[in-house]
Amino acid sequence: MTAKMLLGEELASRMKQELKEKLDALRKSGINPCVAAVHNPKDPAVRVYMRMQKKACNDMGVDYTIEEISPSMTEDDVIAIVSRLNADKKVTGITVHLPLPSGMNTNRILRTIFPTKDIEATHPYNLGMLAFGDHKPSPCAATAGVELLKSIKPVLKGLNTVIVGRSPMIGRAVAMLLLQSKTDAPTPTICHTATVDLSSYTRRADVLFAAAGSANLIRGNMIKPGAIVIDIGVNELDGKLVGDVNFDEAKEVAGWITPVPSGVGPVTLSVFLRNIYECAKLQRNL
Numbered sequence: 438m439t440a441k442m443l444l445g446e447e448l449a450s451r452m453k454q455e456l457k458e459k460l461d462a463l464r465k466s467g468i469n470p471c472v473a474a475v476h477n478p479k480d481p482a483v484r485v486y487m488r489m490q491k492k493a494c495n496d497m498g499v500d501y502t503i504e505e506i507s508p509s510m511t512e513d514d515v516i517a518i519v520s521r522l523n524a525d526k527k528v529t530g531i532t533v534h535l536p537l538p539s540g541m542n543t544n545r546i547l548r549t550i551f552p553t554k555d556i557e558a559t560h561p562y563n564l565g566m567l568a569f570g571d572h573k574p575s576p577c578a579a580t581a582g583v584e585l586l587k588s589i590k591p592v593l594k595g596l597n598t599v600i601v602g603r604s605p606m607i608g609r610a611v612a613m614l615l616l617q618s619k620t621d622a623p624t625p626t627i628c629h630t631a632t633v634d635l636s637s638y639t640r641r642a643d644v645l646f647a648a649a650g651s652a653n654l655i656r657g658n659m660i661k662p663g664a665i666v667i668d669i670g671v672n673e674l675d676g677k678l679v680g681d682v683n684f685d686e687a688k689e690v691a692g693w694i695t696p697v698p699s700g701v702g703p704v705t706l707s708v709f710l711r712n713i714y715e716c717a718k719l720q721r722n723l
Contacts (some may be wrong), residue, residue: 440691448588449703458712470717473522475533481492483534493706512541519549529717530556553719556712567613574712579610580705582667596623599638602648604627647681656687666694669701
């Protein structure tokens with residue numbers, strides 16, 4: 438068996454086309470979305486992420502400004518930047534790029550962002566609201582993985598779904614997103630670093646989400662034949678981007694698989710753009 442490739446570009450393009458029309462309508466009503474990125478320029482991966490975000494925004498006609506964190510800045514200085522952006526009515530969306538410089542309390546800084554300007558849905562309010570049903574803004578990578586799954590498998594009822602990774606913004610968020618339907622939800626299991634005999638769980642999964650941040654963690658012999666494998670992990674290995682799934686092994690076992698970075702990645706950027714639109718609406722009570 439050779440798995441079918443679940444590429445994200447087609448879904449991402451459809452989403453962007455729908456968003457372009459919505460953003461154009463928003464501008465005609467007098468609302469001009471503007472994103473401010475609090476950016477740590479010392480991290481190479483963050484610089485790449487920033488350029489991707491900026492290009493995506495520019496392509497959609499959304500202003501994208503950058504607030505750089507200088508080496509002399511303290512945690513309180515960064516919080517002051519976020520607070521200033523919260524108060525700026527022209528700024529409709531704020532993103533804080535992670536990781537932050539060593540020694541800074543990431544959670545404290547993320548909690549400073551107004552929930553209605555939180556375009557990456559990192560604030561506890563936005564993450565918590567997922568437990569109560571459909572909510573926007575929603576975590577970008579987790580939402581992208583679930584929407585990509587639903588693009589090929591609209592009905593999830595009765596499926597055993599295993600999520601490897603328990604981070605609030607990805608692993609746990611995926612589980613909450615999957616459980617939002619009262620009639621069509623699969624049965625999710627979250628595995629993590631303390632899980633004993635991980636493969637005994639993954640081999641039973643009809644759908645397997647990999648979101649642990651560990652390169653090639655999931656081997657081919659850990660996958661149920663014919664399973665759908667959604668790889669949300671992004672890792673650098675020997676100068677290349679790889680996922681949490683050993684792609685060469687997994688593609689010989691799985692029914693569908695997302696390659697990295699051309700699987701979940703393009704959809705993640707489209708969800709980011711959708712969050713920009715949703716946050717701009719929230720601030721105008723639309």
